[in-house]
Amino acid sequence: GNSVTQMEGPVTLSEEAFLTINCTYTATGYPSLFWYVQYPGEGLQLLLKATKADDKGSNKGFEATYRKETTSFHLEKGSVQVSDSAVYFCALSDQQGGSEKLVFGKGTKLTVNP
């Protein structure tokens, strides 16, 4: 079945450091890919998405490019802030029978220190 593998955390960075969180996927067909973020005590929020190969999703300084050849969707940000501390989830859409379902990675906890 479809699956998502993302790098184990936790990740701890200093403010203004460069961030990469790796995500690879296994899927039949051509799923859409997502990054969701969960701030402490809150639900999941969509951070960015890409629906086809070579698409780049971006939001709030974060970027990820849909790489079909490497089946990857790595999340990057050039300069992280303390407010970026959260858990980040990579996900792919698994559309079966007309219903859209998300398959999630295990999540990567990011802590940014001042």
Added chain:
Amino acid sequence: ETGVTQTPRHLVMGMTNKKSLKCEQHLGHNAMYWYKQSAKKPLELMFVYSLEERVENNSVPSRFSPECPNSSHLFLHLHTLQPEDSALYLCASSQEGGTGNTIYFGEGSWLTVV
């Protein structure tokens, strides 16, 4: 007003209790979901409702009983739960049709079974 609201935010219940979680979406979507988030496990899809009809039930124990009376409301009825059912339960909604549709999450209901 957030797009997907869940109540209660926190619930503590005994193993013999019966309680319900409620979810309401204000986005005009036609699909709703229950996910379970527990420590050290990936997010697990429990149920999917599309046009108020249940289309997915991922081998969830019968002590969890969903109800979708209309496209805006979703309930999760709980009875005779076990301590291992303690988790964050997330409701979500989306608009079906097309591909790569974004799924929007509520803030979750923290459930503790004692």
